[in-house]
Amino acid sequence: MRGPFALEDRLDPGVHAPLGAEEDAARRLALLGSVGEGSSPQLVRLVRPAPAAAFSRRDALLPGFAAAQEVARAHGFAPVVRPVGGRMAPYHPDTLVIDVIGRSDDPRGGTIERFELLADTLVEVLTGFGLDARTGELPREYCPGQHSVNIAGTTKVAGTAQRQTRRAYLVSALLVVDGSAPLRAVTTDVYAALGLDLDPATVGAVADHAPGVTVQEVAAALVPALAGRLEP
DSSP states (O other), X not given: OOOOOEEEEEOOTTTXXXXXXXXXXXXXXXXXXXXXHTSSOOEEEEEOOOSEEEEOHHHHTSTTHHHHHHHHHHTTOXXXXXXXXXXXXXXXXXXXXXXXXXXXXXXXXXXXXXXXXXXXXXXXXXHHTTOOEEESOOTTOSSOOTTOEEETTTEEEEEEEEEXXXXXXXXXXXXXXXXXXXXXXXXXXXXXXXXXXXXXXXXXXXXXXXXXXOHHHHHHHXXXXXXXXXXX
């Protein structure tokens, strides 16, 4: 997992309107294909998304999936089945999506390394904001995973997911910077519709612990930290 990596920054709302859920999912898959073919450079993407409830393929197989989609819409979150991830994760423009899309002769062989690199980078950045950031799964968290990032063992603020093709990988993180209340509400109701266990208290945001922090501030710290781990 080494550079060079180009940067696609879609964080300025005056320049880039938030991408719709379906549009962004399609773009991610297209980039994964073109990077694997060598027709596009390896890429780090930073995105402020439009409100969406990003379901997984596993969610789509559950009997409550249709009802869960309607619940998400009622909360103002567009349902989409995303190309990565284990369970539904919600997002909106106060979250930061970080995608690392790279080439590899053995994409599956580096799966754990890539998860650890992205989670460790997030922990490093959040620690720089004075937070007790940790990697690890909280009991009954949403979209559970051992490479989730939490604050002081209380609330999950980031999750990681990954997808591979024959010659490329997409490792992604969703970092909730602010606006945890609507995310908690939609997650609680969607998980109930899907029949999934959840402790709503684990749904949090960075700003719950560091009031006033912004997506732009976190991104400004993240870019050099991530570059330092990706570049040779």
